[in-house]
Amino acid sequence: MSFTAQDVKALRESTGAGMMDCKKTLEETGGDLEAAKQLLREKGLAASAKRDDRDNDQGVVALEVADGVGAIVQLKSETDFVAGSDQFKAEADSLVDLVVAGGADAVSQRAAELEELKITLKEKIELGDVVYMAAADGNEIGSYAHIQGGRGVNGVLVEVAGGNAELAHDIAVHIAFARPKYLTRDEVPAEVVETERKTLETMTLNEGKPEQAVPKIVEGRLNGFFKDVCLLEQPYAKDDKQSVAQILGDASVIRFSQVEIG
Numbered sequence: 001m002s003f004t005a006q007d008v009k010a011l012r013e014s015t016g017a018g019m020m021d022c023k024k025t026l027e028e029t030g031g032d033l034e035a036a037k038q039l040l041r042e043k044g045l046a047a048s049a050k051r052d053d054r055d056n057d058q059g060v061v062a063l064e065v066a067d068g069v070g071a072i073v074q075l076k077s078e079t080d081f082v083a084g085s086d087q088f089k090a091e092a093d094s095l096v097d098l099v100v101a102g103g104a105d106a107v108s109q110r111a112a113e114l115e116e117l118k119i120t121l122k123e124k125i126e127l128g129d130v131v132y133m134a135a136a137d138g139n140e141i142g143s144y145a146h147i148q149g150g151r152g153v154n155g156v157l158v159e160v161a162g163g164n165a166e167l168a169h170d171i172a173v174h175i176a177f178a179r180p181k182y183l184t185r186d187e188v189p190a191e192v193v194e195t196e197r198k199t200l201e202t203m204t205l206n207e208g209k210p211e212q213a214v215p216k217i218v219e220g221r222l223n224g225f226f227k228d229v230c231l232l233e234q235p236y237a238k239d240d241k242q243s244v245a246q247i248l249g250d251a252s253v254i255r256f257s258q259v260e261i262g
Helices: 005-015 018-028 033-042 088-103 104-121 167-179 188-204 212-230 245-249
Strands: 057-065 069-077 126-134 139-148 151-161 237-244 252-260
Touching: 005 018, 005 033, 005 104, 005 188, 018 033, 018 057, 057 088, 057 126, 057 139, 057 151, 069 104, 069 139, 069 151, 069 252, 088 104, 126 151, 126 167, 139 167, 151 167, 167 245, 167 252, 188 212, 237 245, 245 252
Parallel strands: none
Antiparallel strands: 057 069, 069 126, 139 151, 151 252
């Protein structure tokens, strides 16, 4: 049975063994991947557990804005110890630099470096979300990165039309902490609204409210749901007496993206 370079790569990723050890073992097993994994374990050359099966909910969120272009890259790791290492953070910075310069697909240029990082740091390391946002002429890109333990863990980009840089930044800060899922209620999928409506109806009936009053109560509570999940309807973080839409005034949010660790 023959094997390819992709087989060697897959064996390295799943066992943590070196490239030459993987290649030699595949030769010994006639290209049988499962047999090669077992042989590497028997030789003590493989990690004690397959990295593919591990959780990697730690990592870094790298964010950069330059000349009307914003980018976010989420680089995932298993532990905060690795996520906080200089080597790991430097890789995230290199990736976000590439995205700013060449778009989201540019991260593929560092595929080899990411493979080496997995071996060097002995963890399941992989790319998460990658965001590229280029502002239309006259628009502003606002951004905010929340730093924790010396690394970015929550990054936001927002494109604002008809507003200045300060307003765009303030909206980005709001998004970071209010975590809206949608821009307006029109963007909420119909099935999400229907599921929420049914849940609210059941809750209201279980509270013993008169059946004839249920529709009106549910509509009121559904409006509260929209205020929770829709950016423009949320109470503004710095002044909850006003909504985000009121803070924007004549300006408008075109789009936003939020990426977090965990």
